[in-house]
Amino acid sequence: MSLTIDSPPNAAALMHSLRDIGYELDTALADIIDNSITAGASQVNVSFETDPVIKVAILDNGDGMSRDELIKAMTIGSKSPLVERSTKDLGRFGLGLKTASFSQCKRLTVVTRQFDQTWAMRWDLDQVTKSNRWDLIQLNDDVIADIYQFNQLKDTGTLVVWEECDRLLGDANRNNDNHMLQKFDNAENYLGLIFHRFLDKLPSTVSNLDIIINGRSIGYVDPFFRHKPATQAHNLETIKYKDVYIKIQGYTLPHHTKCTKEEYEKYSLGSYRDSQGFYVYRANRLLIAGDWFRLATKSDLTALTRVEIDLPNNFDSEWHIDIKKSHAKPPEQMRDQLKQYIDTYIQGSKRVYNSKGYRHKGDVTPLWQLYTNKNLRSYQINKDYPLITQFIAGLDVRQSSQLKQILNLIEESFPIDQLHVEYASSPKDFKTKHTDEELERLALSYLENFAELDLQNNVDIVTSIFETNEPYSNYQNSWLDFLNQIQG
Numbered sequence: 512m513s514l515t516i517d518s519p520p521n522a523a524a525l526m527h528s529l530r531d532i533g534y535e536l537d538t539a540l541a542d543i544i545d546n547s548i549t550a551g552a553s554q555v556n557v558s559f560e561t562d563p564v565i566k567v568a569i570l571d572n573g574d575g576m577s578r579d580e581l582i583k584a585m586t587i588g589s590k591s592p593l594v595e596r597s598t599k600d601l602g603r604f605g606l607g608l609k610t611a612s613f614s615q616c617k618r619l620t621v622v623t624r625q626f627d628q629t630w631a632m633r634w635d636l637d638q639v640t641k642s643n644r645w646d647l648i649q650l651n652d653d654v655i656a657d658i659y660q661f662n663q664l665k666d667t668g669t670l671v672v673w674e675e676c677d678r679l680l681g682d683a684n685r686n687n688d689n690h691m692l693q694k695f696d697n698a699e700n701y702l703g704l705i706f707h708r709f710l711d712k713l714p715s716t717v718s719n720l721d722i723i724i725n726g727r728s729i730g731y732v733d734p735f736f737r738h739k740p741a742t743q744a745h746n747l748e749t750i751k752y753k754d755v756y757i758k759i760q761g762y763t764l765p766h767h768t769k770c771t772k773e774e775y776e777k778y779s780l781g782s783y784r785d786s787q788g789f790y791v792y793r794a795n796r797l798l799i800a801g802d803w804f805r806l807a808t809k810s811d812l813t814a815l816t817r818v819e820i821d822l823p824n825n826f827d828s829e830w831h832i833d834i835k836k837s838h839a840k841p842p843e844q845m846r847d848q849l850k851q852y853i854d855t856y857i858q859g860s861k862r863v864y865n866s867k868g869y870r871h872k873g874d875v876t877p878l879w880q881l882y883t884n885k886n887l888r889s890y891q892i893n894k895d896y897p898l899i900t901q902f903i904a905g906l907d908v909r910q911s912s913q914l915k916q917i918l919n920l921i922e923e924s925f926p927i928d929q930l931h932v933e934y935a936s937s938p939k940d941f942k943t944k945h946t947d948e949e950l951e952r953l954a955l956s957y958l959e960n961f962a963e964l965d966l967q968n969n970v971d972i973v974t975s976i977f978e979t980n981e982p983y984s985n986y987q988n989s990w991l992d993f994l995n996q997i998q999g
Contacts, residue, residue, distance in 0.1 A: 521643065522639050522642075522643050522644055522645050523639055523640045523643045525587070526587075526613065526634075526636055526639050526640075527636070527640070529587075529606070529609065529610045529613050529614075530610075530613045530614055530678075531614075532610050532614065532834055533614075534610065534611055534614035534615070535614075536615060536679065536694050536695070536697070536698050537697060537698040537701035537702065538611070538701075539611035539612065539614050539615050540557065540569065540611075540698055540702060541701065541702060541705050541706075542607040542608070542610075542611035543569045543607075543608065543611055543612070543671055544569070544571075544702070544706065544722065545607060545796065546584075546607065546608060546669075547569070547571035547573050547669070548706075548709065548718075548720065548796070549573075550571065550573030550574045550575070550576075550669065551573050551574050551718075552571035552572050552573035552668070552720070553572060553718065553719065553720060553721065554571065554572050554720070554721045554723065555569060555570070555571045555720065555721070555722050555723070556568075556569075556570045556571075556660075556663065556723045557569050557570075557695075557722065557723065557724045557725070558570070558659075558660055558663075558724075558725055559691060559695065559725065560659075561688050561691050562688075564674075564676075565676040565679050565680065565691065566659045566672065566673065566674055566676070567615070567616070567672070567673040567676060567679070568659050568660035568670060568671065568672050568673075569670070569671040570660055570663055570664065570668065570669075570670045570671075571668050571669055572665055572667065572668045573667065573668055573669060574625070574667055575623045575624050575625040575667040575668055575669055576623040576625070576630070576669065577625060577628070577630075578628075578630045580623075581621060581623050581630050581632055582632065582647070584608060584621065585608070585609070585621060585632045585634065585647055586647075587606065587609055587645075606834055607834070608621070608671070609634070610834060612634075612671065612673055613634075613636065614678060615673055615676055615678045615679055616673035616674055616675050616676045616677070616678065616679070617635070617636040617637060617674075617675035617676075617677060618633065618634070618635050618636065618637075618673070618674040618675040619633065619634045619671070619672070619673060620632070620633040620650070620658060620671075620672040620674070621633075621669065621670070621671050621672075622650075622655060622658055622661060622664060622669070622670040622672070623668070623669040623670070624664055624665075624666065624667060624668060624669075625667055626666055626667060629655065629664075630649070631649070631650040631654070631655045631658065632647055632648065632649055632650070633647070633648040633650055634647060634648075635648065636675075637675070658670070658672055659672050659674070660672065679691065679694065695724060695725075698724075699724055699729045700732075702722055702729060703722075703729050703730050703731045703732050704731070704732045704734065704780070704797060704800060705796065705797045705800075706720060706722065706731070706796065706797075707731040707732055707733055707734070707797065708792070708795045708796075708797075709795065709796075710722065710729070710730070710731035711731055711733065717795045732777060732778065732780070733778075734778070734780060734786070734790055734797075734800065734801075734817060735762040735764075735790075735817055735819060736762070736764050736765065736774075736778045737762075739764075739765055739769075739770070739774070739778075741765030741766075741769040741770075742762060742763070742764055742765055743762065743763040743859055744760065744761075744762055745760060745761040745762065745763070745855075745856060745859070746760075747759075747760045748760065748852060750845060750848045750849070752826075752829075752842070752844060752845055753829075755823060755826075757820065757821065757822060757823075757845075758819075758820070758821045759818060759819065759820050759821075759849075759852060760818070760819045761816065761817070761818045761819075761852065761855070761856030761859075762816070762817050762818070762819070762856075763815050763816060763856070763859035763860050763863060764778070764783065764815040764816075764817060764860075765815075765863075766815065766863050767779075767783070767938045767939055768943070770939070772939040772940075775938070775939045776939070780800065780801065781936070782814075782935055782936040782937070783814040783815060783935075783938075784809060784810075784811055784814040784935045784936075785801065785809070785935075785936075786800065786801040786817070787801060787803070787809055787813055787814050787815070787816050787817060787860075788801040788802045788803045788804075788807075788809070788816075788817065788818065789801075789802055789803065789804060789817075789818045789820055789849075790817055790818065790819050790820065791820045791822060791830075791839055792819070792820065792821050792822065793821075793822045793823070793824050793826075793827075793832070794824050798822075798832065798839055799838070799839050801817070803853065804840060804841055804846070804849070806846060806849055806850045806853055807850075807853045807857065811935065812857075812860060812861045813857040813860045813861065814860060814935075815859070815860035815863055816853075816856050816857045816859065816860040818852065818853070818856055829842045830842065875979055875980065875981060875984045876893065876895070876896060876897065876979055876980045876981065877893055877896075877981050878892065878893055878896050878980075878981050878982070879891070879892060879893065880892075880893045889922070890922070890925065890927075891922050892918045892921065892922055894915070894918070896980065897976060897980055898957070898980075899918075902914070903915075944985060945982050945985060947986055947987050947988055950982065950983055950985065950986045951986075951993060953982070953983065954977060954983060954990075954993070955997070958973070970991065970994050970995065970998070971991075973990075973994060974990045974991045974994060977990040978990055
């Protein structure tokens with residue numbers, strides 16, 4: 512008969528191993544807020560200070576816990592991921608509170624209150640390291656009274672406090688205040704995206720939530736830019752998986768030229784190209800933001816495509832959702848169906864970009880032309896451009912050869928890689944078209960320096976030149992009217 516041996520994990524080793532699962536401040540805060548939402552909180556206050564030492568508090572007005580519930584919440588692996596959960600439960604492994612907190616600090620204190628009952632428990636990693644035992648500390652009333660932000664706890668709710676925040680410290684050459692402000696600024700943007708359905712106060716089936724950081728309510732970002740009229744919403748579809756219908760909806764975002772710079776910076780989430788793909792929700796909480804799951808490749812032509820998927824929270828295992836709730840992978844049985852929807856949705860993005868490439872119905876002479884040689888493409892200056900041919904005609908042979916060498920040098924040194932990277936990340940920072948006023952100034956300069964025609968007797972010819980050559984051909988008004996006007 513086989514012998515069964517009780518082999519508990521080494522307390523100190525496991526506790527310290529849990530610190531390096533890969534949380535950052537933003538994902539750690541999100542995990543704590545998940546617990547607040549599950550507890551029915553309508554408000555979460557995040558407070559931090561750096562003087563004399565760093566402390567962070569996350570306080571909610573949820574249901575609070577009994578003593579037994581608090582002990583369970585503080586126990587490592589307190590809930591099996593196989594247990595069926597409430598549809599509003601955002602947890603999975605029973606590890607989030609502990610792993611998220613330990614990733615940022617060495618001392619975790621949780622105070623909870625249900626009307627006349629207040630309980631507080633603490634994990635101190637230095638104590639666990641010293642004793643190598645699972646020494647969960649229950650705090651007495653005197654100690655509880657001095658806990659950071661304890662006086663803000665209401666009749667019901669839970670307070671999570673991080674102390675000994677060694678992972679939040681900046682390096683020796685960095686001001687801790689500025690370092691913390693930057694970290695929390697990044698975290699605010701992340702939380703505003705992850706919990707945007709809860710933060711949006713428009714009527715919905717989701718309970719409203721306020722997240723407040725150091726006294727200021729944070730905003731939210733709808734990644735599908737639904738309030739913008741130029742956003743195209745595709746039909747709501749469903750995919751059947753294990754007798755459950757999963758909702759899926761695609762969106763084609765507006766081209767950046769349809770947005771203000773402020774709108775693009777907010778809704779691009781860094782860049783349209785990098786943020787395209789699936790947005791996966793579970794219990795209204797965003798898990799994955801912008802991933803094609805290797806079902807498609809990210810390209811500039813598909814950059815405007817984002818697809819919303821809503822999962823029930825009993826599909827965690829099938830979708831391989833990790834402890835941080837920041838990674839997922841669809842089951843094989845769904846991949847073909849998802850691929851079909853991708854192929855449909857990305858056509859909208861391609862149509863937008865292709866239409867933006869269309870400029871004029873007539874025969875327009877471009878200044879730059881796309882050439883293909885041995886399947887390699889490059890942009891070259893059009894040597895037949897009227898202004899260039901006109902200028903070369905006035906040069907001698909040597910000067911003409913020198914100018915052509917200069918133009919070739921400009922072509923060969925065109926920074927296409929740098930342009931691609933910078934334009935993809937910040938297209939609103941680039942000047943992509945001229946205003947009519949700018950084109951009028953260019954036309955006046957051309958007439959002054961290059962046009963040898965008598966404008967008064969050849970206005971139709973000059974008009975034709977402007978209408979058929981870039982960038983003058985982008986003029987929205989009438990060149991004929993403009994030329995007649997400047998003649999007085």
